[in-house]
C-alpha cells in the first residue's frame with residue numbers, strides 16, 4: 001500500500017487496515033471454495049455473506065473506521081468482495097435449480113398427470129365480455145362504481161321526483177342500519193359519478209350488478225346485471241345514438257337482424273325510446289318468444305335529460321349526450337334461448353357446462 005508517505009500515516013490504524021484486508025482475502029478464498037449441495041446450504045451461504053447481518057454488510061460498515069486516504073482503496077476491495085459473493089451465490093443457485101428433485105428411481109416420472117377438472121365461464125360473463133368488446137371497438141371505455149349507493153347518485157341526480165315509485169321500499173333495497181344508503185337499482189350511479197368529475201367528452205360503458213326488490217320468477221330476480229352506456233360531448237345527436245346501437249346489435253346478433261325504435265319515457269332521458277330487434281327465433285314471422293309480434297325488446301335509450309347534465313355540473317347548452325341501458329340476462333336469454341332467469345344464479349353445473357365451448 002502506498003500510504004507510508006502520507007502526512008497522516010498512523011502505524012496502529014495501518015496495522016488494523018492490513019488485518020482487515022487480510023481477513024477479506026481469507027473470506028474470498030472461502031467463497032471460491034464454497035459448495036451448496038442443498039437448499040439449506042444455499043440459504044446458509046446467502047445469510048453468511050449477503051444477509052442483512054452478513055459479512056458484506058458488516059465489512060462495509062468498517063468504512064467509517066478507515067482513514068480518508070484509504071477509503072477509495074477499501075471501497076474498491078469491498079466492491080470486488082461483494083461482487084464475488086453475489087456471483088458465487090447465483091452460480092450455486094442455478095446449479096441447485098438444475099439438479100434433479102429426487103433420485104428415487106421407483107417413481108415413473110413419464111406418467112401423465114391427473115387432469116384438473118376445468119370449469120367454464122358463466123354465460124352472463126361471456127355476454128358481458130362480448131358487449132364490452134363491441135363497444136370498445138367504438139371507442140367506449142369501461143367504468144365501474146359502488147353497488148351500495150346514496151339517494152343522490154341512484155335517484156336524485158337522475159331527475160327522479162321525490163315521489164317516484166322506484167324510490168319505494170317495495171322496489172328498492174335500503175340498508176337497514178342506514179336507510180340513506182341503498183343497493184343501486186341500475187348502473188346509472190356510475191355515469192353520475194363520472195359526469196361529476198367534469199372531464200369531457202365522456203364515452204363510457206358501465207357493466208355491473210344491480211338490485212331490485214322483485215318477487216323471484218322465471219322472468220324477474222332480485223338482482224341482475226346491466227350494461228349502461230353514456231356519450232356526452234358537443235353536438236351528440238339522436239342519429240349518433242341510433243347508429244351506435246344499430247352497429248351493436250348487428251355485431252351481437254348477426255348482420256341480418258332488423259331494429260326498430262319505439263317512443264318511450266324515462267325521467268333521465270328526453271326524448272326516450274325502446275329498441276326492438278327482429279325475433280331471432282322465428283326470424284320475424286311470429287312465435288311464442290316474440291308473442292307473435294316478430295319483435296323483441298332489448299334495451300332502453302334516449303338523449304340525456306338537460307336536468308341530469310345540469311345536476312352533474314355540465315352545461316346543457318354546450319353539451320348533449322345519449323345514454324342507453326340493457327339487461328345482460330335478457331340479452332343472454334335471447335342469444336342462447338335460456339327460458340328461465342333463475343338458471344343464472346342457481347349454480348347448476350348441468351346448465352353452466354353447456355357454455356364450455358363459448359368464449
Ligand code: 2NL
Nearest residue numbers: 188191268300301323324325326327
Ligand atoms: C333500461 C333502460 C336506460 C339510461 C338507462 C341513463 C343514465 C344517465 C343519464 C341518462 Cl346517467 N340515462 N341511462 C337511459 C335510458 C335507458 O335503461 O331498460 N335498462 C335495462
